[in-house]
Amino acid sequence: MxxxxxxxxxxxxxxxxxxxxxxxxxxxxxxxxxxxxxxxxxxxxxxxxxxxxxxxxxxxxxxxxxxxxxxxxxxxxxxxxxxxxxxxxxxxxxxxxxxxxxxxxxxxxxxxxxxxxxGYSGLTRANPPSDGTATTLTAPARFSLLAPAYQAKYDVSRADFKRAMTRVAWKNHYNGARNERAQFRSEVAEETIAAAAPVAGDLGVFDCSGVSxxxxxxxxxxxxxxxxxxxxxxxIKALAFAAGPGTGTFDPDYDYTTFEEVVRSAQDAYAQAGIESAADDLMMAEVHDCFTPTELVLMEDLGFSARGQAWQDTLNSRFTLTGDLPVNTDGGLKSFGHPIGASGLRMLFECWLQLRGEAPPERQVRHRGKRYGLTHNLGGGPGECVSFVSVVGPEPG
The missing domain is CATH 3.40.47.10 (Thiolase/Chalcone synthase)
Known part of the structure; x- marks a missing residue:
């Protein structure tokens, strides 16, 4: 409901x-x-x-x-x-x-x-007392689990999925290079991204958002x-928020290929806004690309790609500035970094520019009859998170 x-x-x-x-x-x-x-x-x-x-x-x-x-x-x-x-x-x-x-x-x-x-690189917080079931993995390590899980579930080769992760980083840095407010304003070659120093699992340096x-x-x-x-x-067409029960890290049925909180908040937002097909109604979207495999999974949880197809849609340039559904047109967390309190409103700021036709010409998205912009903000990790989805439009009705 x-x-x-x-x-x-x-x-x-x-x-x-x-x-x-x-x-x-x-x-x-x-x-x-x-x-x-x-x-x-x-x-x-x-x-x-x-x-x-x-x-x-x-x-x-x-x-x-x-x-x-x-x-x-x-x-x-x-x-x-x-x-x-x-x-x-x-x-x-x-x-x-x-x-x-x-x-x-x-x-x-x-x-x-x-x-x-x-003075820290990453989130600064003290963990509250817990019952001992809380994960002690770093954020890169937790999100790196998405890659092998996705590959196993959908029979995608490690090399192909790595190419899709690399394409996410390349796309978002390409967009960020055209944004005067971004932290990182340089295009990065796919070869450089793929060869970067490892951080956790198959995540390299360029697969992780920055600190800003x-x-x-x-x-x-x-x-x-x-x-x-x-x-x-x-x-405002929709504001949806979902907080999960936080059981994914010790639930044997959780397979690390989806964020149920994102699915639920997206369904709620689309119902509020009257959206039947995200691909048909969304002009652009800003999503929480904290790590490159996160964006790939989000494409499916948000209904932008069919299950098991986001990696191919990414490689086929579906989410680029000139693609069918441009994603992270401002450069995303990959180019902006992630100052926690500011990121969600930064995403809305990009919708403000794009839907009003005020983005720089080199990254202004064509409307093509589509009416809405979407933002997605994630907090937490796979299996235990909160998720926000907003939908905004330039006209009432």
Missing amino acids: SSRGIKDKVAIVGMGCTRFGERWDASTSDLVIDAAADAFASAGVEQPEIDAFWLGTMNSGFSGMTLSTALKIDYKPVTRVENFCATGSEAFRNACYAVASGAYDMVMALGVEKLKDS DGAAAAIIVRAEDAYRFTDRPLF
Whole structure:
């Protein structure tokens, strides 16, 4: 059963996104200020017009004051949320529902993370006490299990699947090379990707997303008010979130070829938006490519490819800028890195550009009669994760 949803009840009227990367030149507050300022300018509003704020951050602040002190907010409510790697998406989801409920007229969702200052390469967190069943594998090791599992289930050779993983990295770096906000802005030859130093299993250096700092923000209003602020708002068609039971790592029936949380959240989102075929209705999609085999599995969980076919669709260029369904047109996590609180809103920022026809010409996707953009944000690992899917469109109805 799908959520009732809030289709066409709220709209995005302004967005901002900083440059992602090793931002030694900027503090958390600097990134918050820059993303918010761009969003205010985009919507043509002043900060006092915002009724409430939702902040997504994992470890760059532990209360709403992370945002209120940076922006010098005059005693407005600021809600700080965290939901692992889907933290930015969670801030956006909650902000949208607050407007849809009628509680506020105009709100801001902002995600920010400064990972580089932590001194760690990867996620910075302390594991809570557990019953001993929690996996102790690193993230690359956990996601590397997808590759041999997929190969065994669908009778794909190791060499062919490695070529598909390499093509994912090549595609996303190609797109990121054309994005001024990306952390990595160079094309990388497939030969270089395939020959890179190993990290875990068949994952090499270029199969893993980077570590970066960044921030992104969105301003949200009721749909009936949207055209007061811009002639090209984005209307929310679906917001779906699923948290799994976390049993996959010790469930003998889990085969590491799917994320059930992604399947469920995608089904919910499509029902909310009235989408019968993702391939027919989606103009583009931004997905959580934390590792290259993750993107391949997501293509099937999101319904972009038939089961066992994503590796071939990838090699056949179906998901490139000129393909049937362009995926990660901004470069994805592979080119941006993954500042936890910011990634989900960064994905929405790319939809904002693409659906409004404002992406740089060299990576602007043709509409071809398709109406929607999709974002997907994953938090956790295979068999134990949370999943967010949004669908947005440039017109109501």
